[in-house]
Amino acid sequence: MAPPSLDFSPLAGSLAVAVSWLAIGVVGLIPAGNALFARRLAFPAGALAGLALAAFGLQAVWLPAAQLVLPLGLPDLPFHLRIDPLAGFFLTLLGAVAAGITIYAAGYFRSETAGRLALIALQYHVFLASMAFVILADDAYLFMVAWETMALSSYFLVTTDHRLPAIRSAGFLYLLIAHLGALTILLCFGVMQGGQGDYTFDALRAAELGPPWATLAFLLAFFGFGAKAGMIPLHVWLPEAHPAAPSPVSALMSGIMIKTAIYGMVRVIYDLIGGVRWEWGLLVLAIGAATTLFGVLYALMQHDLKRLLAYHSVENIGIILLGLGMSMVFIGFGHPAAGVLGLIAALYHTINHAVFKGLLFLGAGTILHSSGLRDLNDMGGLIRRMPNTAFYFLIGALAISALPPLNGFVSEWLTFQTALQAPLLEHGVVRSLVPLFAATLALAGALTAMCFVKVYGIAFLGQPREARHAAPAPGGGHDAGLLERVGMAWLAAGCFVLGLLPSTFLEMLNRVSVSLTGGGLPAEALESSWLWLVPTAPEQASYSPVIFLSVIVAVTLLTFLLVRRFYHGRVRYSDPWDCGYPEQSSRMQDTADAFGQSIRHVFGPLYLMKRHLPAADDPAPRYSVQIEDRHWYLLYLPIARLAEFVSSKVGLLQRGRISIYLLYSFLTLIALLVFVR
């Protein structure tokens, strides 16, 4: 173990950033009552620290792993820190995305009162720091401390508006599932140490587990981290907690926090347990496919913008799991090159989702902040009132819909390319299953595009649906402020960079995979120039987003110039064409629910619908349809009933008389004496 060195190696640098986040949070408390301090100094400083962290992380990807022992923690149980390419990659993600979100937050929280803002700044920066420590941790002890700090600080951020009962119950649900997950992860570490009692990751890595124990550890890790990631059936907290939190916090949680769960999965399954088996991959694939489809189908049914985005986070976690699952299947069958490709696809989608989902949540935050609207059915025509937000949101929407040449497309492309390696597999059934999961992905991608046409078309395009929302709200209805715009522009630029320069990131992720699995992509794939994305061999597949984009722009411009040159650019303005029905109003536009109607029709059996249709002679007809999550009724409510039943029976023990309690003690002692001789 190297002694703590003070030169700014990536590890020391990342540690410094994490500590400075803690410091920023605490310092923000001291000049209490000064909101300006938090807005002008704390958040911008936090954003700068994020940038520094991204730089250190990027550096760490190219360096060998480094370790550090901090003389903190319990006696004889110091904190171990380690940075390796995988941690470096996730630190880059954390730093770069957090920088954008934090600078946005500096503008977003402008109307908060001073006391509350200081508290938010504290929780916010502790949250950031805890995520950095989760990634840096090199022993189970520090990992769990950081993991729980992350859960608690985000719980307090979710319940910022704790006076509303709905938000308190959303926070409780989040805390409950976060702790279920944490318990499972704790058990997983317990299984992995294999009776040695040493919980450093080095020891866990070295421990030899028999196949049943390894599989048990895998299952515990998968479901424990899955609870945080929001895979079904553990996703229920996500659509409740994300809308409850202030928008920058939603962006952090959806963009980054659920990615720490992906980090945990990759770290534990690939690195600590090792010896990946293909059966595990199939489980991951099955749950990933279900999560993907379920997430997007429920997203299509939502009309609360932030809830909709939360369901899309569920979907995107599913897509990441599809990549991971394919990777595990290929590695398990002994095809490391294809396995590495799947891992790269999954990690690429992880950073892509962080960038575009962060951007979309920030856009939703600006809408909520300036117009007070979160229900899509009330919106309409926002592109005219907030053109900047509309522009950035469009980039996010195109990116998440996996349209070329933006970033969402690259990772889905890589996932498809992984699936197309299926003929390598010897096992006949698995070989034909893998492309089926690709079909799921294709379906989900197209449904996502539909959902974001709905969101964008209904929120930003068209006319305001309700007359009372047509005029700007008093003191509102404005576009995003400067800092908010900077935050969104940063993430939108990320969508372009990740979309246009994929081979650079492919190389970076290849480093991560090499350090994790020992294998990498074929040399042929890596020697192509920065223009080309070639995952296997040029004659098999290649894609060049830069050429793609420049051709599309050139051709579009050429068309424009030709039309102008040979014809004219005259435009007359008039009323829209009413098709001969003059009585049209803006309330006749499609609503979010109407847009989802066809999907309800096609996928009806998947939803739990409560419909209310008026009778023919109803003087005040009202239509309503409520979509509920089947998991509540199939899984959660039975568990809740069981828990209540059990606790009511346990309650029988409580008689309220001291002699009876003494009798219990006596019986217990007798029982112990029988067993412990």
Add this chain to the structure above:
Amino acid sequence: MAEMDSLPGIAFQILQSVFVVLAAPLLTGWINQCRAWLQNRSAPSILLPYYTLAKLFHKDAVMARDASPLFRLTPYVLFGCMWLAAGIVPVLATDLPFAPAADIIALVGVFALARVFAALAAMDIGTPFGGLGARREMLIGFLAEPAMLMTLFTAAFISGSTQLTTIVETLAHRDFAIYPSLAFAGVAFLMVLLAENARIPIDNPTTHLELTMVHEAMILEYSARHLALVEWAVAIKLFAYMTIGIALFAPWGIAEGGDWGGLPLAVAALAVKLTLAGAGLALIETLLAKLRLFLAPEFLATAFLLAVLGMLIHFLVSG
């Protein structure tokens, strides 16, 4: 990729792209002519689409007052996307310099990009019909797009590549053998082609009843040069789909990039194949009736399942 700097290759690439853009309305004219004959009407000139385009370009555009920049940009984006597609698909030749920049997945992505822009522009003005058209178009798209991708994947599994060049060369130079998986893929592809190009039985390109329209309802607000660009893009899209079908299922006679000697044969083969395919499409459209909108998902789900079946059969037969 080495082809990128060879001048003849680039000339060939530009030639093919311009050829597709210019020839696309001719195919539309031919289909309309065939359909008129089959329906016992006197047929319009095969050049009618060109006259219509010229007329539209000369008119003044009328635009709704609230139109956003997105609405004005969309016709150009649509046209640009389709022009790009015309450069990717091996219409006259394989191994064009631009081909490696976008494979079949990116090709499906280009069509999706165009569809999303068209649907957004339809919702821009805020008339009920635009929203209705956009919703229906996306309903058709969400099933047609994966079905198309699965069809292409079947071909990709046969040739071990997602590059159209490699796929077409593999399929063109194979020994004559019957691929059952390709038969399934072929039927699925035909169904997707009908749906994606707004043809009967999914949509009726000649309807003037707003309530039954899908694609026409989306472009209701466009006029003059914008409408001309949209219509032209539609024609290129149909041309591109038909040539994808030809490249996958009947690739004989296609030239190689830069092979000027093979060009006359390639053009002649393409003309014959498109003439037959256009007549076939007109026949299908005459024989079938338009489906109720809610049968469209069923139609496309069938296409999707056929494509997936084709893929599975490939594994069964080859495994």
